[in-house]
Amino acid sequence: MAGRRRQRVEHTEDWEQLRLLVKWPEQERYEEIRPLVLFGDSVFERTEETRTSERTLYRRVESFERDGVESLFATERARRKVLPPWIRGLIVNLKAEYPPFNLNEIANVVYVHSGRKPDVRTVRNVLEGSALPLKIVRLFDPYHQIPDGRERRIAVVSLHSSGWSAKAIAGYLKVNRDTVYEVLRRWVREGPDGLEDRKRGRPRGTGKVDLRTMNEVRRLQQNPGLGAFRVHAALKQIGIHLSERTCGRILAINRRIYGYEKPKASGAGAKKPMPFASSRRHEYWTADVRYIDEHRVLSEGRLYVVAILENHSRAILSSAVTRSQDLSAFLSVLYRAVERYGSPEALVTDSGSIFLANRAKAIYDSLGIAKHEIERGRPWQSYVETAFNVQRRMADWHFAKAASWPEIVQAHDRFVEEYNGQAHFAHLGREDGRRSPGEVLGWVTGVRYLPEDLERAFFSTRHSRILDELGYARFRHWRVYGEEGLARKEAEVWLQERSLTIEYAGEALSRYDVEILPGSTKLKGVSRPELFENSNVLPQFRLFGLEALGDGGWLKSLKLDEYAPRGSRRPTMLQAALFPFLAGTGG
Structure with a gap:
């Protein structure tokens, strides 16, 4: 005869002896409340025996009567360690019904049925420890195999109310996900009436074209x-x-x-490889310059558009109409782009001299921007060329009608706003529904800089000055005219090796030829002033045009005196004594 597996112990009701016999905290809690639950003993007497507070015993008795043995487990994890059999069966049946279910989707369905969402690792353990049953009958036939349209839509709503995701419903019913979303929208908007069949097309007598x-x-x-x-x-x-x-x-x-003209075909050919295609925002920026030949502002001659485009979103970050395609015009556009959006990882341009100038390269290095050039003879590698083609269609007609410089600036600014806000052909296939360059770009920026750090990067070319009450800026012991209508406003002075340009909000106000002393930063001479028409309006009309004074009567630039050298602070003579020294001593 086999021996006993457990040692036999005499029955006892003594609490101190019972505490020595139990092995688990849950056993101890049960023994505390067992006389109270089974025999209705006094809680006060049990408190004296177990030295447990009276309120604790009351609370444990109430929990036991409400939740049963599960209330004895102290932690939530311990109480939920083992799933009930019916939940385990539900998990297995869901996986058998639709094998592509992922663990999180199964957990969501379980939550809808039970109000309890198991961890994905628990779901995985249940599936690994159970054999999937063979499903012969489906819950619903595929969507297009259900003859009645209302029953099709009921199947979608039923699965959704059971916790199925739109992705799982589309895969299970073998239908496009957009169809699932449309059925659910009709259900939310109209209720049961939204599940009924409808006639295709627009009702007679209604239309969008009014x-x-x-x-x-x-x-x-x-x-x-x-x-x-x-x-x-x-x-x-x-x-x-x-x-x-x-x-x-x-x-x-x-x-x-x-009798309107038909627009010319774009002439798009086979798709060509783009070496600077971007997979994320602000990975590549592209900069370039185009000409505006047709306009009615006879005094301006040829005009240019300098633009910087973000390759991933195709958004125009900064653009300006300029009278020259020099380094200052490009750096001004680059400064405003970096000031608003931060710096990109790399900048792509052609081999133009303004993009490869030493001062421009120094700015690239200080901002941590890598520099790339497209191949010669392959302009399609530049993404901004596509934006320029759109500009020719959308804005060149307005440029040709513009009779003044403010009208040209207004037409350009309107184009940039409409281009960034309208749908772009490159984004028509996006799944997130973003169609315009502005929507794709969103709030994401590159590396942002403090204002003082950005000014330090452009320190050799850009200088901020406050125009005085007559519209002059003081720069390196010279007083140069900018615009009287911008008195007390902060303007930008862009200095190159042989020219100086004053700008406000990216718009050139005046330009001068300068001569710099060799080995110094001082200006030896400022000559050949050129004032530009701008979009700023004087607060009060002049009695006569300043041009009537002639070059001699109206000074656009004026050489100022050098600062006087600082004098010695040592006193030149001793202060005279008010009375003899000995008179104060009584001697």
């Missing part, structure tokens, strides 16, 4: 460079949602009625 829409399209079509896609994007920006094909049909009707 007189306001036709007038907006006609107004936009006056620009011969805009095609169906650009008109579609412009209408969407003002809240009119028409498809590109509908816009194309309206454009064709207007051409027959009003």
Whole structure:
């Protein structure tokens, strides 16, 4: 006969003896409340025996009567260590019903059924320790195999109410995820009525194309460079949602009625490799310059547009219309881009001299920007070229109509705002629904700099000055004219080896030829002043034009006296005594 496995102990009700026999805290808690629960003993007497507070015993008795043995476990983890059998069976059945279920999706479905979400590791352990049953009958047939349309949509709503995700529903019913979202939106918006079948198409007598829409399209079509896609994007920006094909049909009707010109084809060929394609925002910026040949401002001659574009979002970060394509114009645009968006990882340009100048390279190095050039003869490698092609369609017609410099600046600024806000062809396939360059760029910036650090990076070329009450700026012992209408405003002085330019908000006010003393930073001479028309308005009209004074009567630049050398602080003579020294001693 086999011996006893456990040592036999005499029965006892003595608490001190019981405490020596129990091995687990849960056993001890049960023994504390067992006489109270089974026999209704006095809580006060049990308190005297166990030295446990009366309130603790009351609380443990209430928990035991409410939750049973589970209340004896002290921690949440201990109470939930073992899942109930029906939850374990639910986990296994869900995996058998739809094998692509991931662990988190199964945990979410369990939470909907039980109000208790197991950890993904617990779900994995349950699946690893159980055999999946063979499913012969599905909960629902595939979506398009269900003959009744209402029953199809009921299947989607039923699975969603059971905790299934839209991704799992789409995979299980073998339908596009957009269809699942549309069914759920109809259910939320209309309730059971949203599950009924509807006639396809728009109801008779209603349409999106009304007189306001036709007038907006006609107004936009006056620009011969805009095609169906650009008109579609412009209408969407003002809240009119028409498809590109509908816009194309309206454009064709207007051409027959009003005789508008048909826009020229873009001539897009085979897709070419882009060596500077970006996978994240502010990885690459691209800078370039284009010419504006057609405009009505006869006094300006040829104009230029200097622009910097972010490759990933295609957003124009900074752009300006300038009268020259010199280093100062480019650095001014670069400064405003870095000031607002931080610095990129790399800057891409062509081999133009303004992009490869020593001063520009020094700024790249101080900001930690890598410099790359596109290959010669391959302009398509520059992303900003595509933006310039869009600008030719959207803005060149307005440039050609502009009769003054402020109108040109206004047309340029309006183009940048509309370009960044309208849908871009490169973003039509994005899954996040972001279509415009501004939406894709969002709030993300590059490496940001403190104002003093940014000024230190541009210290050799850019200098901030406050214009005096007459619009002059003081710079290196010279007084040079900027703009009287900007008195008391902070302007920027851009210095090059042979020229000096005063700008305000990226707009050139005046330019001078300068001569710098060899081996010094002092200006030897300032000559050939050139004042530019700008968009700033004087607070009060002049009685006569300053040009009437002639070059001799109106000084645009004036040499100031050098600062006087600091004198010695040593006294030149001793202070005279008020009375003899001996008179104060009584001698």
